[in-house]
Amino acid sequence: MKNLIYTLLFVTAVSWSQTTDEHMLKQIYKTALTDVNCYYWLDDLSNKIGHRLSGSDGAEKAVLYTKTQLEKLGLDRVYLQEVMVPKWVRGAQEVAYAEVGKTKTSFPICALGLSVATPKNGLKASIIEVKSLEELKVLGEEKVRGKIVFFNRPMNPEYIETFHAYGSCVDQRSSGAREAGLLGALGVIVRSMNLRLDDLPHTGMTNYKDTPLEQRIPAAAISTNGAELLSKMLKDNPNLQFYFNQSCETFPDVKSYNVIGEIKGTEHPERIMVVGGHLDSWDLGDGSQDDGAGCVQSMSVLEIFKKLHYKPKNTIRVVLFMNEENGVKGGLRYGELASASKENHIFAMESDSGGFSPRGFSIESDDESYAKIAGWKNLFEPYLIHIFERGHSGTDIGPIQSEKIVKVGLHPDSQRYFDYHHAANDTFDSVNKRELELGTATMASLMYLFDTYFK
Amino acid sequence: MKNLIYTLLFVTAVSWSQTTDEHMLKQIYKTALTDVNCYYWLDDLSNKIGHRLSGSDGAEKAVLYTKTQLEKLGLDRVYLQEVMVPKWVRGAQEVAYAEVGKTKTSFPICALGLSVATPKNGLKASIIEVKSLEELKVLGEEKVRGKIVFFNRPMNPEYIETFHAYGSCVDQRSSGAREAGLLGALGVIVRSMNLRLDDLPHTGMTNYKDTPLEQRIPAAAISTNGAELLSKMLKDNPNLQFYFNQSCETFPDVKSYNVIGEIKGTEHPERIMVVGGHLDSWDLGDGSQDDGAGCVQSMSVLEIFKKLHYKPKNTIRVVLFMNEENGVKGGLRYGELASASKENHIFAMESDSGGFSPRGFSIESDDESYAKIAGWKNLFEPYLIHIFERGHSGTDIGPIQSEKIVKVGLHPDSQRYFDYHHAANDTFDSVNKRELELGTATMASLMYLFDTYFK
Structure with a gap:
């Protein structure tokens, strides 16, 4: 009987609090x-x-x-x-184009956060496309030195939660400039972290870690449509010259x-x-x-x-x-x-x-x-x-x-x-x-x- | 033992199909x-x-x-x-304004689907605000005849599912013109079925049912911002004149x-x-x-x-x-x-x-x-x-x-x-x-x- 009373008291208390919580x-x-x-x-x-x-x-x-x-x-x-x-501070609007012969094709880019600037008149060089940091390392210094590295691995649409796609893709943006710089690259262009194809570059931090200031190379994001186009152009013209200019500055x-x-x-x-x-x-x-x-x-x-x-x-x-x-x-x-x-x-x-x-x-x-x-x-x-x-x-x-x-x-x-x-x-x-x-x-x-x- | 085997077969079959379904x-x-x-x-x-x-x-x-x-x-x-x-067919862009003295205030409206047109030069009359069909019926013919009826009950934001808010609000749009017409109203303006305050009128069907064609009165939706403003103006000037013009036509x-x-x-x-x-x-x-x-x-x-x-x-x-x-x-x-x-x-x-x-x-x-x-x-x-x-x-x-x-x-x-x-x-x-x-x-x-x- 005592047990029953305790049980009833307990049940009453539970339903009371449930009701109170529901109400709240x-x-x-x-x-x-x-x-x-x-x-x-x-x-x-x-x-x-x-x-x-x-x-x-x-x-x-x-x-x-x-x-x-x-x-x-x-x-x-x-x-x-x-x-x-x-x-x-970002500074002036960034500029980028690819040059094939006398034809220039513009791309929407934006400096990555904390990136250094390009030289004042911009940076022009051959550009090499990779899908990952691993692919970059396999290429090695010989193929990377003196070039701009173009990281172009898209976010994987198969993940149901987009944050998983982001997590498995953002290493290009956060570590791309540091790793490419170590191999003698002059600059880095990273496909925007965006599942959608559009014309907007998406910024975000790049992390040079302890890379000395004078060895840091400029890094920018390119829109997803821009990345698709640049990749296509590179297939047709592997030697095209890529130019970008950004004047960002850290105070x-x-x-x-x-x-x-x-x-x-x-x-x-x-x-x-x-x-x-x-x-x-x-x-x-x-x-x-x-x-x-x-x-x-x-x-x-x-x-x-x-x-x-x-x-x-x-x-x-x-x-x-x-x-x-x-x-x-x-x-x-x-x-x-x-x-x-x-x-x-x-x-x-x-x-x-x-x-x-x-x-x-x-x-x-x-x-x-x-x-x-x-x-x-x-x-x-x-x-x-x-x-x-x-x-x-x-x-x-x-x-x-x-x-x-x-x-x-x-x-x-x-x-x-x-x-x-x-x-x-x-x-x-x-x-x-x-x-x-x-x-x-x-x-x-x-x-x-x-x-x-x-x- | 036989039972055990059946059970095992059943469990195996269930997990097999579960796996197949998961894969599919x-x-x-x-x-x-x-x-x-x-x-x-x-x-x-x-x-x-x-x-x-x-x-x-x-x-x-x-x-x-x-x-x-x-x-x-x-x-x-x-x-x-x-x-x-x-x-x-909707016809020309609808026009609406409220007139207080010599001042005209425009409102974004759109004809409701299947509505009849206003007279060619539009319709101008006093306008009376109600929150519901019930409120309209309480007012009765005496207060409604010769006027435009303004249905202004907002969708209830407290519903978690917006379709519930829609369902409990849309009677104004679907039946407002029919019910107001029965009481001798000249036209109907309905607050848009939109939880957001903005400037877009939202159309949707109004249902005259078996109302004879010549007794049908024109009905239009007004944007939610418009509805808020009109309601405020009516508090200050209950006798303001409301004008609207729409040329929609049924073929x-x-x-x-x-x-x-x-x-x-x-x-x-x-x-x-x-x-x-x-x-x-x-x-x-x-x-x-x-x-x-x-x-x-x-x-x-x-x-x-x-x-x-x-x-x-x-x-x-x-x-x-x-x-x-x-x-x-x-x-x-x-x-x-x-x-x-x-x-x-x-x-x-x-x-x-x-x-x-x-x-x-x-x-x-x-x-x-x-x-x-x-x-x-x-x-x-x-x-x-x-x-x-x-x-x-x-x-x-x-x-x-x-x-x-x-x-x-x-x-x-x-x-x-x-x-x-x-x-x-x-x-x-x-x-x-x-x-x-x-x-x-x-x-x-x-x-x-x-x-x-x-x-």
Whole structure:
């Protein structure tokens, strides 16, 4: 009989909390779809401020703008965290053409982030096409020296998730210039990381690592249509001359900031749950998808909690990280200071995969925490959230070191992401208001559940 | 022992078929993502032919174009099925403004499909705002006679699926003119069925039912921004005069066609499995989402089977239905002829919810068939297909009457659909190639499974 009573009590408690949670998620989604500012903040960031490359005026304006908006939410604390960031400037519009006899064919290119410039009058040389870093190494110095190397391995369309295609392709962009430089190449042209055939070059960081400055060779991305055409031309004219000119420049590091806002926990203010995105962007579009969306979604998580008068047990902190794109200095600084002050981070979530329809979560945690989160799947079903997979959470939250921390990345639909990623069309019009808002609701819901059930 | 052997045989058979099915779905998705024509067909339909309103030149060109493309696939039979369809023509660009004193404020409007014209010089009258048909009826003839009625109930953003918001809002558009006309109104202006605030009016059919021609009043849609502005102006100036002018005209019905292609079943050629979309569109954009996408996806289902040399047991038939938008004459004709010739349809699938990332299926069937289909859910998991819900399948396949037929609608992500639906921005650039292809793979996979396991 006693057992029966306990069982009944337990069942009652479970259904009560299930109902409470269902109700709370419903309120969260309703608020997100009818009463939050994320879309309007994104409009301002994108259309009033524009791109936010680290060290740019836009980045500094974005720091002040988001700080002001967070202050308006009536949080318990809003502050800036200083961090030194790279300042790389693209310079004049890049120029590229292939020369066959007297005919010049122009190509849309853009300097890769942190690339060095070409000589002032540009660089002209033979160009050799490879599909991979391995193929480059097989060619060796003899065939590479004095040439421009053209990396032209397309993203593999067979992957269902486009991020897998990106991951298995981006080594050309990140390491191509370093590896080709070691073999005496003069420059590097990389096929844009874009599954679609179009005319937009997509930038992104190239990493010279410890290559001495004077040995660094210039690197640019070429549009996917451009890459197809250049490859075709090379088949017909293997000796064609390729010319490109870019005047990008790296200046000394400058001071910038992570932007931080908090709702203090009522029971465990010392336990911290972070939600964030990165405030910097590349300089070609206005960074609406990457990662304006993630920033405003994270801000709206706290906005939703304030609007619902939800008092979290643990401290909920939004962090807008500076400089994810070309250095992750903001993420590193945040992690370093958190460790130094022995902050206890129990949870961190990042949204940095675009503002598309949310599908689920990518989770980094121990088995127990994973099982707990996956156990909430049914609560998310009415909101069409179905992916609870283990995998990479986010670059900026990577350096947070707390023991047993659970890290989560929002997982939106990925099909369109690389149409816009790091390109001139990453602009406000590519973001759908509802998709953005559903993302913020999905993030807030998981934060609520974790806050409620963390022990 | 005998039981054990049976069990082992059964388990072996189940795992063998599971592996075979997994392999087949992998091949289907791979083919769709790398080697089908649906996106290029859609480019032609949208950019070379343009809109395909029933009775228009575009509709007739689309019939010939898709028939030719189906013939190139090497199907067993390609043919046209005659059907008489309405011919409604929009006429000159519509004009609308509100007049307060001497100030005129213009509004973007478009005539609703099948609407009558205003008098030649337009219609000017007081305008009265209501939120619903019920509110209109409460106002009654006394307050409505001689006025223009402005239906301004927004789609409810709280629904997660936008089709639910549409379904609970569209009565204003479909019945508003009929109901207002009965109360002596002179015309009707309806807020566009669009969750987004923008400047595009969205057309769609208005249904006068048996209202005598001379008693029909003209009806137009106004953009959502326009509706917001007009509502605000009416609060300040309840007596403002509203003017609109549209010259749309209905001609006698004309001959058109459903376009049909078949792969004959190897075991049961008499059993028919249909896959289709509707070839007609509205006339404002080029109908890429509604429903060019569904047509080319359906065509590519058969293309995939041909490319994989898959020989279906049952006959697989693609049907591109004419005239879904303003009459469903193609669907009705197809159903009528199927009944008359006692064709045995075991399955019908329609794609008419846009070319966005596929999420699952909306299924109309008996419990047993539903359970069977839902049992394949795990096979679809690698492709992020997770919705197996009971619900409306498709308008064109509705009239097919075979006993125990299973009807399925492809269920894509719905968040962006009503941004484009029936508006001038329903154009090719709104469709993402991969999303379209994933849709066709999802359709082909379910067709394959049903064909394989139907008994």
